[in-house]
Amino acid sequence: MEDRFAGIREFVAAVDGGSFTAAAQVLGVTGSAVGKSISRLEARLGVQLLHRTTRRIDLTTEGEAYLGSCRRVLEELEQSEAYLATGHQQPVGRLRIDLPTTFGRRHILPALLALGERHPRLDLSISLRDRAVDMVGEGIDIAVRIGTLGDHADLVARRLGEQHLVICASPAYLQRRGTPLTRADLASHACLAGWRRGNRPAWLLRNELGETALQEIHARHELADGDALLQACVSGSGLAQLPTWLAGEALRSGALLPVLPDIAGAAMPIHVLWQKTWHMPPKVRVTVDELLRLAAADSAVFAAAA
Structure with a gap:
């Protein structure tokens, strides 16, 4: 045979x-x-x-x-x-994980590296990017995604929490340019936006009915990295819509001030995803469990962890 x-x-x-x-x-x-x-x-x-x-x-x-x-x-x-x-299941082998760039680097990577230290036979391959990936086609075992998920029959998802957005600016910028009071005021302000190939600059804003939708903005500066966007906002370059997990420290210290709270407070779900199989490998199970534990323990970052 x-x-x-x-x-x-x-x-x-x-x-x-x-x-x-x-x-x-x-x-x-x-x-x-x-x-x-x-x-x-x-x-x-x-x-x-x-x-x-x-x-x-x-x-x-x-x-x-x-x-x-x-x-x-x-x-x-x-x-x-x-x-x-x-006699018991140990996480063994290489685990391929895909994370959102800034969120993953700041809030998930340290926990994954600590997990690797606790399990010497667990090897990690971690990519950081802010685009959707074909998990099956690219051989990704686990991914963390921020935003609404599509329908993928070959994937399993668990909600980790929510990302909340706030529009903010530095005190120096607001003193120089004034504080925007309405949605229409954004047209006369320097706006900062994240940059992604093929996408026009847009913020996620709420309307009078409480519904959220993307609204195109005229962006003076576009920055592809979240930390760079935060730095530009703190330095006084303009208004930025930032997640609270990124801007929280600057808001608490007064380095940034929130503006337009009635339209800025959009929320986006955070999920962990993995490939659906008949048997969940120990390396996947222990990592998903660790991410769920992290989300439950850090409500300041994961906001509404489930």
């Missing part, structure tokens, strides 16, 4: 090591044995997984698509073996 798993470990080791020789050293076999095992795997699949030259190996398009599945198979096998060896 043909072994459907034959060659997978060699394939992943060769990609990670960059050569058959490096894979052979890890696996304790010869380089030629690694090469033959991968060739048999390619023949069984009917596709070429690697481009081979005398100096290096590179993934083909098919190989890149297959690599993620192979990694997950090997990681689940490692987790199962750890469970059998220890």
